[in-house]
Amino acid sequence: MADIIQLLPDHVANQIAAGEVVQRPASVVKELLENAIDAGATSIKLIVKDAGKTLVQVIDNGKGMSATDARLSFERHATSKIRSAEDLFQLNTKGFRGEALASIAAIAHVELKTKQETDEVGTVIVIEGSTVTEQDIVVTPNGTSIAVKNLFFNIPARRNFLKSNTVELRHIFDEFHRVALAHPTISFALYNNGSETFNLPNSNLRQRIVNIFGNKTNEKLVPVEEETEILTISGFVGKPEFAKKTRGEQYFFVNDRFIKSAYLNHAISSAFEGLLKNGTHPSYFLNLYVNPQTIDINIHPTKTEIKFDDEHTLYALLRSAVKHSLGQFNIAPVLDFERDSSLDTPYTFNNKVSNTPTIEVDRSFNPFTEDAKPRQRSVSMASSYKKEDTTGWESLYVGLESKGTKNTQDFSEVHFESDETTISAFNDESKVDQAQTTYQLHNKYIVSTIKSGMLVIDQHRAHQRILYEDFLRNMTIKEGVSQQLLFPLQLHFSTQEIDIIKELKEDLEHTGFVFSNLKKDSIEISGVPVSIPESEVSIILEQLISDVENEVPDSNFSATDLLAKSMAKSLAIRTGQTLKKEEQEHLVNKLFACKEPNVSPTNRTTFITMSVDELDKKFI
Structure with a gap:
């Protein structure tokens, strides 16, 4: 039998390795930024076009490379950080595998310009799909500039799996933030489609976080x-x-x-x-x-x-x-057994002398003397009681019998009225049925009767469906009702979060939001939808940003649909919330007025029915 195992060509092996190292444009950003840091750069620029699909370029002022090193850096397992296996356990640098540049060059058009400080001219190398098409001498500043163009140009299947520009750009921002926060002493700049997005000067960690x-x-x-x-x-x-x-x-x-x-x-x-x-x-x-x-x-x-x-x-x-x-820093409560703050002297009593209390005693007082004042007072009081007129006491009892009879009649009347009220409450069946059409079970489910049996509704999911269709209708017909605020809300977000809000601004305005000002790190809201309390606005926007980031929508994603789902999820009645009878009935009526009452916006069941036959079987 003929041999069937053979070695892969280098360009195929590099493409396979690229599947591990380069998953999306953000992976290229990470590798190139780390190489720039290892080169000792103090200033790094990142230039991105079309979320990295067209161009990812990193320019640094590091030590650069010689012509030989520049050519050798694109070979597999070529690295300047490792000499032996023991070096793997003494790593103080970023890149050490020697696969990054080789993998990137296998799936993109790469142009490298580099120059060392001791050299008069630099080197330019152009590679297309692992094939070196040009290597020449060039005039370039000290350091290295590497441009990666047309990522996955020779692997269209991988390119089709990339998400929308919004999602890919978010991943690039994430990688940029991670590298910039780890090295606050290096200045970074990021340019997206020709406009400056970040300009981070040399600083400490706190200033870098704030920037x-x-x-x-x-x-x-x-x-x-x-x-x-x-x-x-x-x-x-x-x-x-x-x-x-x-x-x-x-x-x-x-x-x-x-x-x-x-x-x-x-x-x-x-x-x-x-x-x-x-x-x-x-x-x-x-x-x-x-x-x-x-x-x-x-x-x-x-x-x-x-x-x-x-x-x-x-x-x-x-x-x-x-x-x-x-x-x-007094963020969490702590126990301090060394002193009790309640024993501290108040500020208003500092440097004041305390007054010693004194006791005064009437040494001449004798309770057994006849002329003692308390004795006289008691005698006078007794004499006043004796002067009380007690004549005609019999008149106090005149008519007592008639009054007692009248009181008895009054009590009997009250007793009978109470009995009649109680009887009518339990015996009037029509009123009972009318008042108890719905019941709330464990502050989670609403139970209602239907002709065939019983209906059990999940109040949280049902309210989500109602709000979702309301918001979707308002955004579609662009007639959201807004309530103007007396004092505009000032909310602070990061630059990345502000960009998400800007993209959803038009749809938010259709629901009733009014944005009076959008800055780089804050927004000002002067109007909110009528159904949204002012205190819930920041929570809703945070939830919306979270949904946009975590659901990672693709190019077919509808911003309107996601916005309606997110707002419905934030504002829906929660499990554990008590509802009045009128609220329960209104929720049931609104649910069955929806186009799809059977499921919530996330395709989860909103209600179940149980027939009388099913109930009967439970008692067999």
Whole structure:
């Protein structure tokens, strides 16, 4: 039998490797930014067009490469960070696999310009699908500029799987934020379709967080500092009252490398136990510094997952450090046994001399003397009682019998009236049936009778369906009724969240929202839909942003539909809410006036029916 196993050609192997390293344009952004940092750059620019599908370019002022290194960097497993296997456990750099540039060059058009400070001219290399089409001398500034164009041009199936520009751009922003937060001492700039989106100067971590997420973030941060032999922690956590429904502002950095760890995230959540509302998540920006020998980075192609030698110790240290910071800055209640604040001297009594109380005694008082004043007073009081006229006491009893008879008649009349009322309440069957058409069960279900049996409605899902169709109708016919606010609402969001609101602004206005001002990090709302309370506006917008980010809609997604679903989910009656009889009946009537009363907007059953026959079978 002939041999059937053969070695893959390099260009095919590179395309397969690209499937692990390059999943979307954001993957290219991550690899190129990390290479720029490893090159010692102090200023990095990221240029993106069409959400990275047309162009991703990174320009840095690092040390650059020689002509030989520039050519060799696109070969597989070519790296300057690893010399032996032992170096894998002493990593202090970002990229070390040697697959990033080779994988990117296999699926895109790449143009590299690089120059070292000691050289007079630089090198330009052009690669198309792993094939070098040009290598020449070029005049270029110190550092490296690498442009990745037409991503997945030779793999159309992978290109078709990319999401819409909005979603892909959000992933690029996420990667940009992760790298920028890990290195606040490096200045970063991001240009999207020719316009500047971020310009982050050289700063400290707190200023970097504020520059990315808005000026309002500064008052939300609580510093966390802890240094031990095993672990050094520095960074910030958000105050509990500013916790969000999304997990967007959660960043762990281990040795300046962004990681994801559900285990360490649980440590933060347990430190905030009892301080957060249901359904909200704390914000944190924490740098963890450990010995590189105690971690293994090389367990995932994207290097976002790390294996720790002693996770339990890190969990305990991280939890206690966050809990200590929350207590130290009076965010969480603490017990202090050293002093009692109730014993402190009030400010108004400082430097005042206290008056010593004195007791005065009448030493001449003798209770046994006849001329004592209390004795005289008692005699006079007794004499006054004796002077009371008691003549004609018999007249007090005149007519007593007639009064008693009248009172008896009054009581009997009251008794009979009460009996009649009680009897009519229980015996008038028509009134009973009219008053009890619906029942609320456990403040969750509404039970109603129908001809064939019984109807059980989930009040939360049913109200979602009612609100969803109302909002969808208002947005379709563009006739949302707005209620003007006496004082406009000022809400603060990050730049990324503001962009989402801008995209949905037109649909929101059709529901009744009125935006008087949209800034880079805040919005001003002067009108809201009539059905929405003013206090719920920020919650609704946060939920809407969360839905847009987490549902990851594709190009066929309808912003109007998602907006109607999100608002209905935020405003629907909750499980556990007591409803009056009129509210129950109104909910039932509105539900069956909907076009699709059977399911909620998320395709979950809103009601079930049970016939009399089914009930009868239960008693067999």
